[in-house]
Structure formats: structure tokens, C-alpha cells
Amino acid sequence: MTANGPVGIGFIGTGMISDTYLENLTRFPDVRVVILGDLDVERAAAQASKHAVPAWGTSTDVLTHPDVEIVVNLTIPAVHAEVSSAAIAAGKHVWVEKPISVDRASGQALIARARAAGLRVGVAPDTVLGPGVQTVRRAIARGEIGTPIAAQTVMQHQGPDVFHPNPDFFFARGAGPLLDMGPYYVTALVGLFGPVARVAAFGTRGRTTRTVQVGPRAGTEFPVDVPTHVSAIIEFERGGVAQSLFSFDSRLPRVGYVEITGTEGTLLAPDPNMFDGEISLTRASTFGPGGIDTEWVDVPLSGALAGRGLGVLDMARAIRTGQPHAATAELGYHVLDTLTAIEEAAARADVVDVASTIGEIALIPEDRDPFEATL
């Protein structure tokens, strides 16, 4: 292993989302993608050829590759903890797609193993490190809407069975609209309001089976194991309440709606599943005979735009400089704990306390350039 220079990266899991990670991580000068691995070695080989990665093979090939310092785990949620733990056991740092694990126990065990080994775990989403969510956090920290007191978020569409060739995992334990899409919204909310104290929720399931709609498996039926429409109320430790809708049951797509209300104004934030987007806020409306006229102010984005892989790059640089990385396992675990509590609250139609907590989440410096060689 090298102790300086670009950080060596190996992928485990080269499915649908690996393209965007590979496009970015092969362009950032501070990291070097050295090998791709997958259960399906042919898929790894095809992705290696497409993105000019010099080696491919099995997960073991990635774990035993001497130049791999960070394993980027892009497998399905059911094996996130197992694959990440194997990487830690092999002496590698891990970046894992969301959620960190499908249950609290395996998430806690992974964090404990990494700590004992002196290795890092970074957890998606890294969209919240992009200019969209970071600019919102800066605007709110400047007091642009006074003290934030409430939020509303909406994420509803028909479900990933309409666009993903292997959508089964989206409807299995560890996914559903809550655990699949919830991490974007709850991670953004925790960045704005701080840790979650307790949640209440109701949920339902539109259908008990779904059918693959695209790709070679089109027409295949599979079971729906999780609620596919969940309404949650989230109360934060330091004050503030959010109401959030997560649904794979709506024929009306409405995604990325995030509204933050403060004592002096209300801000419309970009989709937390995106790195950028438009931000506007209002502090005044006129109520007249012709209706309500709202005055909107645009908030320009600040910070360099990159895409998925930004969190891996942040962790790679942090490994070299000895600084903390931004998307920590503790944050990923607190988000999983919150989403699991929402799932429990929906199942019991009750209020559930969130046991874990998290410290202040640092902002990314505005002048940081992902495309600069710093190592």
C-alpha cells in the first residue's frame, strides 16, 4: 500500500449505479480505480473495459489486491454489512452505498469492527456534500430564514420496477421507499436540524407483488416485503419537526420536494438525491383580494459540482491528511436507526424513540475542488 499519492480504489458491485461512480472516480486525480469485482465477473469485466480500469475479477480479487486502500461497496443492501465487514477484515477502508446495513445490529457490528481495526467506513449518500444541500445549510446558518422550526419532504413515484432491470431488492427488507430513498432526505434533514429524537409514522402497501417491467427479466413477478407508502413525523433533539412522505405507490411523480420553514422565512431546497438544483426562499407574502402574492428570492449555489464518488474522494483525502471524513459511519448509522424507527412506528402505529445520536456535521469548504490534485 502507498502512504502518499492517489488513493487506490477497488469496487465490489458493478451494477446499475457503478457507471456514475466510475465516470467520476476515474476523473478525480486524488484517487485511482485499480480493480472492479462482482459476483458476476463478466459484468465487472465489461465495466472495466468501458471505464478503462486495468483489472477485474471476484470480490476476493478486490480484497487481496495490494493497491486497494478503499473498497467501494455497491452491492445490494442485503449484503452491504457482510461485504463491508469482509473488506475491513482484509485491512481495507470501506465506502458503502446506503443504507449502511439492513438492521441495527449488523450496522453496529460493522462500526465496532472498523474502529477496532483503525479503518474508516464512509456511507452514502454523498449528494448531501454537493453544492445543493451545502448551499442550503450555509444559507440557513447565515440566518436567512431565522431559526429553522419545521420541514416537509415528499418523495413519491410508481417505484423502481418501472426503470430497474433487477428491481426485487427495492421491495425487500432493507429497501422500500423508506430505506432506499429515505437516506437522502433524512441525511439532509439531520444536517440541517441535528440528530433525531423520536418518530411517529403510518404506512401501507399498495400491492403484495410487483412485476419486473424492463430488461431481460420483464414479466417476472416478485414479492413486496416492505411498506411502500409511509408518512412519517420526525422530531429532532434540538427542536424542530419534519413531516416526510416516502412512496412507491403513486402514479403522480413528485420527488425531491424539501421545504424548510424558519421563524423568518421558508426555503425550498433542491432534491437531496441530486448534487445541485435551484434554491429559493420567501420572507413575505401579500394577502389581497386577488389572492396571495409571494415574494421569492433566489439563492445562488456555491461550491464545485461533481457527482457520486464525491464522498469516496473526501474520505480518500482524509485518509492521507488524517482529518475526519464527512459522510461518517456514525451518521449513516443514525440515519438507518431513524428509518428503522419509522418502519417500527408505522408497523405499530406508535411513537418510537431513536436511541443513537450524532455530533455536529461539518460543512464542506466552499473552495474545495474535486478535480484538483492535492495528494
Ligand SMILES: NC(=O)c1ccc[n+]([C@@H]2O[C@H](COP(=O)([O-])OP(=O)(O)OC[C@H]3O[C@@H](n4cnc5c(N)ncnc54)[C@H](O)[C@@H]3O)[C@@H](O)[C@H]2O)c1
Ligand atoms: N440504481 C440506482 O439508481 C441507485 C442510486 C443510488 C444508490 N443505489 C444503491 O447502490 C447499490 C447498488 O444498486 P444498483 O442499482 O447498482 O444494483 P444492481 O442490482 O444493478 O447491482 C448490484 C451488483 O452487486 C452485485 N452483488 C450482489 N451481491 C454481491 C456480493 N455478495 N458480492 C459481490 N457482488 C455482489 C450484483 O451481482 C450486481 O452486479 C444499492 O445499495 C442501491 O441502493 C442505486
